[in-house]
Amino acid sequence: MSPEEASRHKSMSSKDFVMSVNRALDFGYGPHPSSSSVDHYMEKLFSGIGHTAASTKECFEVPPRAIGLIFERMAFRLSMMHSHDYVSKGLALVGDAAHTVHPLAGQGVNLGFGDAAALAKVISEGVSIGANIGDLSLLSWYENDRKTANVAMAAVLDGFQKMYSVDFGPLNVLRAAAFHGAQYISPLKRNIIFYAMGNKQSPLFS
Structure with missing residues (x-):
């Protein structure tokens, strides 16, 4: 709103x-x-x-109806934020603790899942070689793996949000044409879907 x-x-x-x-x-x-x-x-x-x-083939279901308030209403500003550092000794930030994005198409939670998977992989590999899982040099591998992907997706979502917040006739037409065209360019559509699902490698080259 x-x-x-x-x-x-x-x-x-x-x-x-x-x-x-x-x-x-x-x-x-x-x-x-x-x-x-x-x-x-x-x-x-x-x-x-x-x-x-x-x-x-999943049917649309009308959600349950709200019937009353049980708590005070609160409002939260939606804004893009990104932590300068994801890790320090014995600490790793994941999900919204590390970055927040505009809630478009559920990408915020997808980024969080990607963080969790990457951190779990780093910790697993650290355990396999007997490393201290809280060691900064080990956790830095997680940060290096995720920061670039998260910053890129945050920038894309912020761009979408700004683009759709402007109501200007010629821009509206151009915007609609671009998204309509992407629907019919199969390689582009596949890449967008795969990236949104958290697959960093392009399906064109996998």
């Missing part, structure tokens, strides 16, 4: 707030999808990377 919308939602009555939450959960920011439209979209999205149609 914009700061103005957030302030309005904090100050509205509990009844109006619950109604607004249910409206957002059910309809969101677009038309209410049907099961068939979701199936068709998912089949198109994954058709180029080896997924079967059967694996994507």
Whole structure:
């Protein structure tokens, strides 16, 4: 939400707030999808990377309805932040403790999963050679592995957020054309999907 919308939602009555939450959960920011439209979209999205149609046939389910408030409403600013250092002796930061990004397409949690997997691999390799798992020289391998990927994804998401926050006719047309075109360029689409899923190596060269 914009700061103005957030302030309005904090100050509205509990009844109006619950109604607004249910409206957002059910309809969101677009038309209410049907099961068939979701199936068709998912089949198109994954058709180029080896997924079967059967694996994507999940029906859209209307979420449970909120019925009241049990806690004070709070608002949090969404901003991109990145820690200068991920590690120190005996300490490693992962996920949102190391970096925060705008919540687009769940990439924040994907980055966190990537951090956890990379740290687990470094620790496992350290244990196999008898190293102290809290040693800075060992943990630095984790930082070196993840920092570049995280900074790159954070920059991309920040760029998307800024690009979509501008409502300007010619830019809107250009933006729509670019994303529409990417849908029909299979190599580009596969690379975008693979990178978003946390695979750093391009499927074109794997």
